[in-house]
Amino acid sequence: MARFSPLEWPVIRQLRSSDASGRGESVVSQKTRETTARTTTADNVVQSVCPYCAVGCGQKVFVKDDKVIQIEGDPDSPISRGRLCPKGAASEQLVNANGRITDVLYRAPRAKDWQKLDLNTAIDMVADRFIEARRKHWEDFDDKGHPLRRTMGIASLGGATIDNEENYLAKKLYTAAGAIQIENQARI
Structure with a gap:
């Protein structure tokens, strides 16, 4: 390591250069010049x-x-x-983050421990339950014969952490599936 010279002090560099205000090149150290983002x-x-x-x-x-x-x-x-x-x-x-969970975890009903699932298995489980809830709770007509074409077995509570486009797509999905209980936590 080279020995530091008093001639390299910023005030001395300022006086030796044309940087009278001391806000230019004379106050920039070699370490600062070598630093990159x-x-x-x-x-x-x-x-x-x-x-x-x-x-x-x-x-x-x-x-x-x-x-x-x-x-x-x-x-x-x-x-x-x-x-x-x-x-x-x-x-x-x-x-x-070191503690970030990157695996799909599933805990079966009344189970004490979580188990890891692969993503395709988890997606299939969600899809099967979604379709079953829609089928089981589907209502074609009310008591007076008026058409309903809806399901009360599916509800959606969106979050403010998804943007407008994602909320729009979620609304389209649930409406197409016949769900009418669609809300966003930002409004609650």
């Missing part, structure tokens, strides 16, 4: 949407070696114009 080393940049609320702020997700290294606001987003709230700005921690 971790976003410049990213292999890929992916556009995404913040997962926390229904606002739908745009995010730029920086990926290196198949791992998220930084998440920033997307300046091209017409919704947030590059800004993120504190939760959105910290969403990289959500992705890379």
